[in-house]
Amino acid sequence: MSMLDIRNVTKQFGSLVAVNSVSMQVAAGELRAIIGPNGAGKTTFFNMISGFFSPTAGDIVFDGTTVTKLAVAERVAMGMARTFQITEIFPELTVRENIRIGVESALGLRQRFWIGAAQKAAVNRGIDEALILTGLTVNADRLVGELSHGDQRAAEIATALTLKPRLLLLDEPTAGMGEHETYAVANLIRRLHKNSAYTIVLIEHDMRVVFNLADKITVLGEGKMLAEGTPDEIAANPIVQEAYLGKAE
Amino acid sequence: MLQLVLYNVTNGLIIGAFYVLMALGLSLILNLSNVINFAHGNFLALGGYIAFVLTPFLGYWGALIVSPLITALFGFAIERLMIRRVYSRDPVYSLLLTFGLAFIMQDACRYIWGPSGLQTSIPDILSAPLSADLFFITWYRIFMVALVIAAVSGLFAFLRFTRVGIRIRAGTLDLDTVSILGVNVGMLRSLNFAVGSLLAGLAGVLAAGQVGLNPNMGDDLLMPSFIAIIVGGVGSLTGTLCGGLLIGVAGALTTVFWPAASEAVIYVIMLVVLILRPRGLMGQEGMMS
Amino acid sequence: MSTATTTAVTTPVMPARPWLTTAIIFAALLTVPVWLPMLGGYTALAGRVLVLGLAAMSFNLLLGFTGVMSFGHAAYFGLGAYGAGLTLKYIAPSTPLAMVGGVLLGGILGSLFGRLIAQRRGVYFAMVTVAFGQIAFYVTYSWDSLTGGYDGLRGFSRAPLNLGFTTIDITNNSTYFYYFLLFVFAVATGLQALLLASPFGRTLVAIRENERRARFLGIPIERHIWMSFSISCCFTALAGALYALLNNFADPMGLHYSLSGEIVIMTVMGGMRAFWGPLIGAALFVVLQDYISSMTVNWMSFVGLIFVLVVLFFPRGLLGMLQKGTEK
Numbered sequence: 001m002s003m004l005d006i007r008n009v010t011k012q013f014g015s016l017v018a019v020n021s022v023s024m025q026v027a028a029g030e031l032r033a034i035i036g037p038n039g040a041g042k043t044t045f046f047n048m049i050s051g052f053f054s055p056t057a058g059d060i061v062f063d064g065t066t067v068t069k070l071a072v073a074e075r076v077a078m079g080m081a082r083t084f085q086i087t088e089i090f091p092e093l094t095v096r097e098n099i100r101i102g103v104e105s106a107l108g109l110r111q112r113f114w115i116g117a118a119q120k121a122a123v124n125r126g127i128d129e130a131l132i133l134t135g136l137t138v139n140a141d142r143l144v145g146e147l148s149h150g151d152q153r154a155a156e157i158a159t160a161l162t163l164k165p166r167l168l169l170l171d172e173p174t175a176g177m178g179e180h181e182t183y184a185v186a187n188l189i190r191r192l193h194k195n196s197a198y199t200i201v202l203i204e205h206d207m208r209v210v211f212n213l214a215d216k217i218t219v220l221g222e223g224k225m226l227a228e229g230t231p232d233e234i235a236a237n238p239i240v241q242e243a244y245l246g247k248a249e
Numbered sequence: 250m251l252q253l254v255l256y257n258v259t260n261g262l263i264i265g266a267f268y269v270l271m272a273l274g275l276s277l278i279l280n281l282s283n284v285i286n287f288a289h290g291n292f293l294a295l296g297g298y299i300a301f302v303l304t305p306f307l308g309y310w311g312a313l314i315v316s317p318l319i320t321a322l323f324g325f326a327i328e329r330l331m332i333r334r335v336y337s338r339d340p341v342y343s344l345l346l347t348f349g350l351a352f353i354m355q356d357a358c359r360y361i362w363g364p365s366g367l368q369t370s371i372p373d374i375l376s377a378p379l380s381a382d383l384f385f386i387t388w389y390r391i392f393m394v395a396l397v398i399a400a401v402s403g404l405f406a407f408l409r410f411t412r413v414g415i416r417i418r419a420g421t422l423d424l425d426t427v428s429i430l431g432v433n434v435g436m437l438r439s440l441n442f443a444v445g446s447l448l449a450g451l452a453g454v455l456a457a458g459q460v461g462l463n464p465n466m467g468d469d470l471l472m473p474s475f476i477a478i479i480v481g482g483v484g485s486l487t488g489t490l491c492g493g494l495l496i497g498v499a500g501a502l503t504t505v506f507w508p509a510a511s512e513a514v515i516y517v518i519m520l521v522v523l524i525l526r527p528r529g530l531m532g533q534e535g536m537m538s
Numbered sequence: 539m540s541t542a543t544t545t546a547v548t549t550p551v552m553p554a555r556p557w558l559t560t561a562i563i564f565a566a567l568l569t570v571p572v573w574l575p576m577l578g579g580y581t582a583l584a585g586r587v588l589v590l591g592l593a594a595m596s597f598n599l600l601l602g603f604t605g606v607m608s609f610g611h612a613a614y615f616g617l618g619a620y621g622a623g624l625t626l627k628y629i630a631p632s633t634p635l636a637m638v639g640g641v642l643l644g645g646i647l648g649s650l651f652g653r654l655i656a657q658r659r660g661v662y663f664a665m666v667t668v669a670f671g672q673i674a675f676y677v678t679y680s681w682d683s684l685t686g687g688y689d690g691l692r693g694f695s696r697a698p699l700n701l702g703f704t705t706i707d708i709t710n711n712s713t714y715f716y717y718f719l720l721f722v723f724a725v726a727t728g729l730q731a732l733l734l735a736s737p738f739g740r741t742l743v744a745i746r747e748n749e750r751r752a753r754f755l756g757i758p759i760e761r762h763i764w765m766s767f768s769i770s771c772c773f774t775a776l777a778g779a780l781y782a783l784l785n786n787f788a789d790p791m792g793l794h795y796s797l798s799g800e801i802v803i804m805t806v807m808g809g810m811r812a813f814w815g816p817l818i819g820a821a822l823f824v825v826l827q828d829y830i831s832s833m834t835v836n837w838m839s840f841v842g843l844i845f846v847l848v849v850l851f852f853p854r855g856l857l858g859m860l861q862k863g864t865e866k
Contacts, residue, residue: 050754076756088754090747101744104737105755111765113736156751163756285661285668287799334850340661341607342849345806348799349845356839472672472795475665483662513680516673523654523666 003028003167003199004049009058011044018044020223021058026167031193031200033210036220037243042203043085043171045220049201050082050169051075063166081165083156085172085203091145095136095155098144099127102162126162133196134158134188150181154188161192168192170202174209182206189213211235219243256385257501263390263459265497266397269490270452271467272474272481273404274445276489279478280421281441283340284332287347289449289474290467291354296320296450297457297466298362301369309372317450324446328439336438358464367462375458393455400451401490404444408486417441421484473497476519482532491530556813559857563814567720571713581712582784583828587821588716588723589781594804594816595727596773601802602810603734604766605746609664610671611801614771616793617644617674618778620685623788626694633697633708637722637779644775645768647674652767656760668795675793691788719780726773731813733769742766799845807848809855818856 004026011019019041026032034042048055051072060068067075090098103126104110109119131137134154139147144155153173160168173189174182186209192198193213204210210217210231217234219226221243227234234240271289278286286292300316307315327350335342375389408414416437420427428434449467456466473496481492496515504511522529570584597611621643622636629635655666678685685691699706699718708715733739741762744752753759782788791797800823808819826844831837852859 072753073756073758076754082754084750088748088751090744090751092747093743097740101740101752101757102755104740105757109737110741110757111738111762113733113738115737159751159755279661279665283661285665331846331850338853339607340664341601341802341806341810342853344607344609344661344664345799345803345845346849348803349842349849352838352842352845354842356836356842360836360839472669475669479666479669483665509680512676516669516676519669520654520673527654527657 005061007059009055012056022225029197030215033214033217034203040220041223079166081160081163082169087152087156089144089156094141096140098159099130102159106163130158130161150184168198168200174206257505261498261501265494268473268477268497269493270448271470272477272489272493274448276478277445282438284343288351290471291351292446292449293453293467296453297462300454316454317447320450321443321447325443328442355464369457371458480522482529485531488531581716585784587824588719591817591820593774593777594801594820596770597801598805598816599770604742607664608667610667610798612797613671613674613793614644614648614774615778618775619782619788619792622779622782623691623694631697640779641772641775645772648771649768652764656764679790695786696783809857812857815857
């Protein structure tokens with residue numbers, strides 16, 4: 001059974017059809033990349049999956065449950081986590097505190113006014129785990145707002161990972177990064193996918209990253225699905241080349 | 250009975266007209282600059298006092314025109330000197346700034362013109378009642394309502410047909426895009442603040458003719474103006490207009506049947522709107538959040 | 539919700555040496571009856587500082603630690619005062635019961651109202667809270683038969699504390715009463731500190747820092763803002779109850795929005811990102827106001843000027859600046 005099953009979703013804003021009847025199935029453990037030119041509807045598509053808004057038509061099934069109309073918090077509780085194109089973190093807190101908030105939320109402690117030693121220890125274990133997984137241990141006690149772009153992104157991913165998500169949604173994880181940082185973040189994603197078997201869906205502009213990481217690629221153009229396949233299939237697909245390069249006349 | 254109802258509806262319309270002038274100015278500033286101008290009532294008082302000072306030189310009609318313009322100029326200066334410095338900061342700072350400004354302006358009026366009320370004179374032709382039966386409808390009241398209607402129409406025409414007005418409306422919807430298109434957002438906000446102050450100044454001149462002048466004459470209008478905006482829906486000037494008239498008339502009609510509750514009714518209206526229709530009568534979804 | 543990218547003013551969450559600041563503050567507060575008269579102050583002034591300081595710190599749970607701006611907190615302060623006064627006058631001459639009465643009145647009404655507004659943000663939140671505060675003001679002011687209307691509620695006084703084994707006379711002995719205030723203040727702020735250090739407290743800071751991230755970590759934002767608002771109202775109402783005990787009087791102006799503004803300026807003056815900031819701000823404000831109003835009838839201008847100067851030149855507040863200083 002697929003982890004994520006999207007059936008003919010459409011999103012209209014007034015008369016603008018941002019996403020037009022797109023379907024997509026992502027298997028457990030798969031890394032799926034969504035690509036497409038600007039204005040293809042990628043982010044809108046993403047926002048419907050994560051629950052930012054509901055589709056106008058169609059259904060989204062997550063791990064066997066229809067989540068089409070569910071609020072963000074409910075999807076998070078079911079195991080969906082996401083990061084954003086512009087890194088969303090708690091800038092005036094340290095990396096550790098950023099992660100702590102996630103761990104406590106994931107452990108269901110977020111409305112507690114008091115926690116015991118055992119629970120504190122469990123929280124600290126969760127924090128260390130996320131720090132190690134993302135390689136942020138050395139920066140743990142620095143304010144996130146002071147970190148480099150790439151480390152801020154890693155911190156955001158670490159915070160999302162505290163939820164132990166069964167589906168991780170990454171919106172342009174390497175946006176606005178230099179060569180080194182892109183490489184580091186791509187490596188992190190690869191580790192999460194290969195070593196920890198996370199199911200990941202990501203939007204990405206950097207084609208080297210996409211073709212290196214993805215198991216399968218979905219191509220959107222003008223709100224429609226243009227193609228779907230393995231990196232090799234997509235590279236060879238004339239429709240995709242046309243969408244990206246224009247008609248070769 | 251009919252006369253009593255009519256009397257109170259007239260009162261309500263006139264109070265509503267003041268609410269509308271105040272609330273439209275507040276709303277303009279709120280929508281474009283995200284600032285609640287706690288000093289707006291003091292701009293109103295200032296308009297009244299300036300007219301009082303000018304009348305001996307310019308006559309009633311001259312002061313009526315010049316005083317709102319001076320108030321607008323004052324608003325423009327205040328925006329340039331102070332308020333613009335805090336746009337980029339947490340909104341709490343702009344609120345505190347206008348709050349402090351309100352204290353200073355009120356005290357300044359008290360210092361200059363004295364704490365007690367001042368009577369202002371209006372031209373004789375305006376002070377006569379319409380007829381003996383309708384003794385409560387003076388020509389002044391009709392003139393006032395007409396002028397408010399003219400000012401409100403003028404404002405809407407300004408926003409619809411002039412370049413600055415169109416930019417103000419566009420900026421209300423999406424300031425980033427407007428600034429990318431090369432509009433001087435700083436100047437736009439200053440002008441917008443001046444227009445808001447102009448309306449307050451005009452309300453001040455008109456109110457002075459009706460109830461006289463005192464340093465805190467605008468205070469009683471501030472809270473109903475907030476409520477007019479909340480009831481009408483934040484982000485919608487038409488909503489503010491309707492909200493102001495609604496609470497003005499509702500308050501006056503309540504006076505007929507249950508005088509003690511006349512002030513309470515506007516708060517009740519606000520609560521009902523907040524519970525049943527949180528975005529206000531004409532507010533857009535999401536504007537309040 | 540403002541994040542650091544839109545706020546020019548950023549400060550660290552915890553002071554560099556929290557225990558040191560706390561120790562200094564309590565050392566100063568405990569010795570007030572010794573040093574204040576030497577400086578020409580009177581103990582009731584220190585009582586005012588404690589009470590308004592507690593109100594500002596309670597308010598700051600919202601502004602500084604949840605990132606939500608209420609501009610109508612005087613309402614809960616005033617309701618707390620009337621709750622205490624009415625309890626003493628009509629129910630029982632018991633000081634602890636009066637405090638419970640005050641907290642219940644302010645807390646319950648605040649919580650009900652908070653429910654209506656939790657999805658609002660920024661200046662709109664401020665505007666609706668101002669308007670609601672004026673409802674409370676208006677009702678108190680008009681309900682003559684119960685509240686004494688414009689003249690305020692009189693005819694009650696705080697009762698001696700009966701601890702079972704002994705009775706403490708806080709009615710006539712102002713020093714005893716000061717220490718009673720300080721005890722309540724210490725307990726209340728201690729609870730606030732625990733709250734902020736708890737997982738729930740951290741979710742509030744998370745909401746302040748980045749609402750979107752908090753939402754995508756599964757934190758129910760509206761619910762937590764509502765809870766924060768309700769808790770803040772309870773503590774503010776407690777401060778109001780203490781104020782009624784301090785003056786043996788509850789004043790409708792205690793609910794007016796001008797007091798709300800003063801609570802906000804105290805908080806900002808002292809430093810809204812520092813735990814003790816609002817207390818320091820309250821001390822500065824109360825002393826300045828006391829001094830200025832004894833010097834000139836135009837004290838309002840000076841108070842207004844304090845607002846403007848703080849906003850334009852000292853937006854971080856006193857503790858905010860000190861913290862930044864020690865960091866470098």
